[in-house]
Amino acid sequence: MEHYTMNLTLKVWRQKNSQDKGRFETYEVKNISSEMSFLEMFDVLNEQLIAEGKDPIAFDHDCREGICGMCSMYINGRPHGPWQHNTVCQLHMRAYKDGDTIVVEPWRAKAFPVIKDLVVDRSAFDRIIQAGGYISVNTGNAVDANAIPIEKEKADAAFAAAACIGCGACVAACKNSSAMLFLSAKVSHLALLPQGEPERKTRVLNMVAQMDKEGFGSCTFTEACEAVCPKGISVTNISRLNKEYLVAGLTEDKR
Amino acid sequence: MKWSEFFTSSVGKKLVMALSGLFLISFLVVHVGINACIYADIFDDSDNGEIFNKAAHFMGAYYVIRIIEVGLFVGFFIHIIQGYVLEVKNRAKRNIGYKVPMGSKGSRWYSKSMGLLGTLILLFLVIHISHFWVPSRVTHTLEPVNYGTPTEYHNLYARMYHTFQQGWVVIVYVLGCISLAWHLLHGFQAAFRTLGVSNTKYIALARGAGAAFSIIVPLLFALMPISMYFNWVDLN
Incomplete structure (x- = not known):
């Protein structure tokens, strides 16, 4: 595709801190290269704001390679912008044309409160993982990696679920602000593998309990989450999570 | 895990919706089966609803079925109340909305409109x-x-x-059936996924059976007022 430059109008959510009410500000950016990433375009805008003596826009980013799960912008009505299976950092400006207006908002969910501008607090996800998204391994010599046989299909399905980067786009897209796609990916990843077996039941019960405590909604299978997931995590995982939860909930004794 | 914890968790609440929904689906099978007896008049003009009236009498005259009927009302009550509670609570999980909403990107409109479709069915139910x-x-x-x-x-x-x-009654009934069709098209298959059906082979089966059910049953119902209005099924 041929290189071109563009002038854009940006409507960006600005919020000083978690107490501030926040509002949209309109910015003009000029001579943006079609080869830039969306975040590089924001870097240009921030340089411009700093030069004008204004507060630059706070936004989350880390690897800029589409694998860390830090970037989190809701662009023109879609988490991570218009491209499929993509994070904001891998969204390139060739997705836009000269004169476009782009509205950029933070993830919206009570469980993800805004810290500043486009940065939201996603530590709820960390607490869900802490509630059971792990396996306990006793210390000692490392076990041979091939000692436990695993069917190829299950290993592949577990790997596909483990691809979740925990960005929270699923929550941002869901009409119920449900974290079920995230949670189901984490539960499926371990439920499919023999290493996850010993803590299988307590894991799913504790993680769902933590998810409810954090204030996420319930799943109504609208599948908006799968459509925006940068890693293409399937909603089939949510069915698996339901099965894991029902089996554990119906068979675990009172505690 | 205590029962109370199980049924009040987000997954447990959805399980209640799925089970009550499937129970109401089983009621629809009985309801449409008995009401379809009116179509006997198409094949035998002297029927004038004899088969249907006798079947309806059977459903109303015996205690066993009247007791099951109480269960039916309980099923409706649970499904409606739980549905509204979930709808309100889920909506409250996002206190500040988006300036540019997602709309139906990536999902089907009726999967996002179960509350609205359910309300239309409820209004229809009151009239019915x-x-x-x-x-x-x-x-x-x-x-x-x-x-x-x-x-x-x-x-x-x-x-x-x-x-x-x-005429207006016929229109209201047809609209009620259309709302039911969309509601079932999402609800039927989603119920099985809430129950934990994760094998894609069976999900495909639930989707296929759900689509067929959502078309056939509301169509059979909708044809009842239509066929009586146009005297295909008549009284002589």
């Missing part, structure tokens, strides 16, 4: 119950008919026929 269930079971204001035996039957068929001579 006042048309037939109340005069048949509560006020007993239906005219009697007998078919050469001492047993007297309520002429529910005549009541249907007269009710469906009004």
Whole structure:
């Protein structure tokens, strides 16, 4: 595709801190290269704001390679912008044309409160993982990696679920602000593998309990989450999570 | 895990919706089966609802079925109340909305509109119950008919026929059936996924069976007022 430059109008959510009410500000950016990433375009805008003596826009980013799960912008009505299976950092400006207006908002969910501008607090996800998204391994010599046989299909399905980067786009897209796609990916990843077996039941019960405590909604299978997931995590995982939860909930004794 | 914890968790609440929904689906099978007896009049013009009236009599006259009917009302109550509670609570999980909403990107509109479709069905249900269930079971204001035996039957068929001579009633019933069709198209398959069906082979089966059910059952229902309005099924 041929290189071109563009002038854009940006409507960006600005919020000083978690107490501030926040509002949209309109910015003009000029001579943006079609080869830039969306975040590089924001870097240009921030340089411009700093030069004008204004507060630059706070936004989350880390690897800029589409694998860390830090970037989190809701662009023109879609988490991570218009491209499929993509994070904001891998969204390139060739997705836009000269004169476009782009509205950029933070993830919206009570469980993800805004810290500043486009940065939201996603530590709820960390607490869900802490509630059971792990396996306990006793210390000692490392076990041979091939000692436990695993069917190829299950290993592949577990790997596909483990691809979740925990960005929270699923929550941002869901009409119920449900974290079920995230949670189901984490539960499926371990439920499919023999290493996850010993803590299988307590894991799913504790993680769902933590998810409810954090204030996420319930799943109504609208599948908006799968459509925006940068890693293409399937909603089939949510069915698996339901099965894991029902089996554990119906068979675990009172505690 | 305690029962109370199980049924009040987000997954447990959805399980209640799925189970009550599937119970109501099983009711629809019985309801459409019995009501479809009116179509006997198409094949035998002298039927005039005899088969249907006898079947309806069976459903109303015996205690076993009346007790099951109480269960049906409980099922409706649970599904409706839980549905509204979940809808309100889920909506409250996002206190500040988006300036540019997602709309139906990536999902089907009816999967996001179950609350609205359910409300339309509820409004229809109120009209429907006042048309037939109340005069048949509560006020007993239906005219009697007998078919050469001492047993007297309520002429529910005549009541249907007269009710469906009004154009607006036919339109309301058809709209109710359309709402039901969309509601079932999402609800039928989603119920099985809530119950933990994760094998894609069975999900495909639930989707296929759900689509067929959502078309066939509401269509059979919708054809009842239509066929009486146009006198394909008549009273002579």
